[in-house]
Each structure stands twice: as structure tokens, then as C-alpha cells.
Amino acid sequence: MARRKKGRKVHGWLILDKPYDYGSTEAVSRMKWFGEAQKAGHAGTLDPLATGILPIAFGEATKTVPFVQDGIKTYRFTARWGVRTATDDREGEVVEESAVRPDREAIEAVLPDFIGTIEQVPPQFSAILVNGERAYDLARDGEEVKLKPREVEIDSFDLIDMPDADHAVFEAVVGKGTYVRALVRDIAEKLGTVAHVSELRRTRVGPFGEDQAVTMEEVTGHPVSEKIPADARDHARFDEHLVPIGDAMADYPKEKVSSFEANRLRSGQAVMLTPVRAKALRAGEAGLLDVVLAEDDSGEVALCRLDGLALQPSKVFQLG
Known part of the structure; x- marks a missing residue:
């Protein structure tokens, strides 16, 4: 039992x-x-x-x-120029210092280099697995962690404020897997100095x-x-x-289904749509629609895929 x-x-x-x-x-x-x-x-x-x-x-x-x-995720964060830490944030031990303090013109000149698809090496103190262990655990044990660069997407990267010579406030809209600490580390290097993240706030995650x-x-x-x-x-x-x-699926297509269709989907069976419904759902996209949220009057029914005219359930919601 x-x-x-x-x-x-x-x-x-x-x-x-x-x-x-x-x-x-x-x-x-x-x-x-x-x-x-x-x-x-x-x-x-x-x-x-x-x-x-x-x-x-x-x-x-x-x-x-x-x-x-x-x-996509949006972050607002402050870079503290002239001080690099082991963790690339204010929690870590200071490992390097520099007298260089970039001005607004210099910062804005390099920002375009960090927009679009870029290669980024994650911080040593990160949750990435290295031979089955977290990178931050290895780093805390004093091991040198060499992580491979990977491609990340940066939609926008803007300088918001410079309250004093030591600090600059940025806002960035980034894709999955982007490390803000690495962004600050790398822009500082580009500017001929060092830096770490002194404040970090996430203002958006997806919808x-x-x-x-x-x-x-x-x-x-x-x-x-x-x-x-x-x-x-x-x-x-x-x-x-x-x-x-x-609300989590705000960026994905939705299909309103009848109670009869909802029961079929909840039991794992496909629902056949009319050509008009299928065309409206695709909204100009051809072929397979991988993710469609089916809803009825009571709420969410299932996550589906649309293959031809067939709405196939992939994950069914059991809300009872």
C-alpha cells in the first residue's frame, strides 16, 4: 500500500x-x-x-x-572596481588589487563586446560539476578548478549609474547559464583592472x-x-x-479545450483539432509545435505538442 x-x-x-x-x-x-x-x-x-x-x-x-x-533573466548589479576576490563577489578573500578606475566613456566603449552570443568561463566558485563534484567544493578545498568556456546569450548590458569612482551599476538581460560574476570579472579585465560583484538583484525570471x-x-x-x-x-x-x-507559460501558445477534450488529454489520449484551430494555434509556424498549454474552464489541463492536427499530451496536470 x-x-x-x-x-x-x-x-x-x-x-x-x-x-x-x-x-x-x-x-x-x-x-x-x-x-x-x-x-x-x-x-x-x-x-x-x-x-x-x-x-x-x-x-x-x-x-x-x-x-x-x-x-531570460534580468539582473541589476554593482561592480566594485580595483578589488578581485576569490569568489568574484564581496564574500570572498581579496586576491588582487588595482589602482585603475575606468570612467564612463571607457566602460560604455567595451559594453558592445559583451552583447550577443559570447564565450564565458564560469567562476571557480560555481555549482558546475567537475568529475562528479561541485566546482565550489573543490575551490574551497584549495584545488585549482579549470572550467571550460561555454556560449551564453546576453540580450542587453547597460551602464545605469556611477555613484563614485569605485562603483558602477549595471543592468543585464541574459540567457540561461550566464554568470553575472563572470561578466564583471571579464569586463574589468577588458578595462585593464579587476573587480567583483558587491551587490546583485534579480528583477525578472522568464515571465x-x-x-x-x-x-x-x-x-x-x-x-x-x-x-x-x-x-x-x-x-x-x-x-x-x-x-x-x-502564468509560467505566458510565452507559449495556449489552446482552450472542451470538457470532453480535457478528459481525453488527462487520460493520455490525443485530441484532433480542426484545420482552422490548428492553423490559429500555429500562428504562421509550420510543422510541429513542441509546447502548447491546453486549458479548459477549470484551469490547466496538460502540456501538449501539436503534430499535424493531433494535440498530444506530454505532461498532464492532476489538480484534484
Whole structure:
């Protein structure tokens, strides 16, 4: 007999504004515990020193995590010129210093070199696996970690402010796998100096932005540093901050299906669309549509692919 899972069947996304000095896993665990949710996951780790958007998926929403994780991300961050650290952020030991402080003209002149498809070597202190071990674990043990460069996409990279000679504030819109710490390291090298990230905030992940974000205090009614008694968990308060599963698929095509079609999809069977419906869904794209969100009047039904006129379910949502 299967063991019954503990907790509630909670489905949806919580767009958390993660506080400083709080790990992503720790934040997910706190929110899962407060909402007494059976299942949770997140779309994109944030370092403890970083703040900002940490989308947390609960229940059936976890099936849409890869689509959010693969979306573009926007970061606002501050480079501290003249000081390089072992971790490329302010948490690390200082390993090199420079008297060079680039001016606005010099910085703006090199920014175009970091836009588009570029090669980037991830920081030694990163979660990349090296022979089965995390790079940051090897680096902490004093081993020299040589990571291979990889291609990343930078949609935009702008200088926002220069509050003083030692600091410059940037905003960058980047693709999956981009390290802001590596961006700062590399632009400093290009400018003939060294630098590290002194502040970092993520303002968007895929379809989720700051306008949807809530703090831990707003969700729980308790300060981040305070231990919450178990009997103070408020399900209604937690649930009112969840956004629908379908919000994660804002950039993907959607198809409204009837209750009969929804039942077929939920049972793993294909639904045949009329040529008019299929053409409208493709919106000019030929061939296979890999991801389509099927919805009925009650909500999300399934993630599907459209092959010809056949809408084939690939992941079905069990929202009951």
C-alpha cells in the first residue's frame, strides 16, 4: 500500500522576493513548510548575497519549472572596481588589487563586446560539476578548478549609474547559464583592472517580474529572522499569494479545450483539432509545435505538442 504524502495539495507559483543572506534552498524549504505543501521546487538558484526574484513552484506547477528556468533573466548589479576576490563577489578573500578606475566613456566603449552570443568561463566558485563534484567544493578545498568556456546569450548590458569612482551599476538581460560574476570579472579585465560583484538583484525570471513578487514577511506575517510556531501557519494567507500554473507559460501558445477534450488529454489520449484551430494555434509556424498549454474552464489541463492536427499530451496536470 502506497504511503500517503504529508501536507496539502497546493498548486501554483509563489514569486518570492528573496532576502539578502538567505539561500535559495532555505527559502524554498521555509515557504513549503509554511504552506504545508506536499511538493515544491524553484526556477533558478540565487546566491545568498543576491536578492530578488526566486520563483517557487508548488505541486503540479513543478512540471512547468524547466520552461521558467530556460527563460531570460534580468539582473541589476554593482561592480566594485580595483578589488578581485576569490569568489568574484564581496564574500570572498581579496586576491588582487588595482589602482585603475575606468570612467564612463571607457566602460560604455567595451559594453558592445559583451552583447550577443559570447564565450564565458564560469567562476571557480560555481555549482558546475567537475568529475562528479561541485566546482565550489573543490575551490574551497584549495584545488585549482579549470572550467571550460561555454556560449551564453546576453540580450542587453547597460551602464545605469556611477555613484563614485569605485562603483558602477549595471543592468543585464541574459540567457540561461550566464554568470553575472563572470561578466564583471571579464569586463574589468577588458578595462585593464579587476573587480567583483558587491551587490546583485534579480528583477525578472522568464515571465515573472518584480510586479508579482512578495516578501517572506508578506507571505508569513513574520520577520525573516523569526522562528514561526507551527500553529501560526496560515494556509489562507499563503494561498492568496500564489499565481496560477498557466502564468509560467505566458510565452507559449495556449489552446482552450472542451470538457470532453480535457478528459481525453488527462487520460493520455490525443485530441484532433480542426484545420482552422490548428492553423490559429500555429500562428504562421509550420510543422510541429513542441509546447502548447491546453486549458479548459477549470484551469490547466496538460502540456501538449501539436503534430499535424493531433494535440498530444506530454505532461498532464492532476489538480484534484
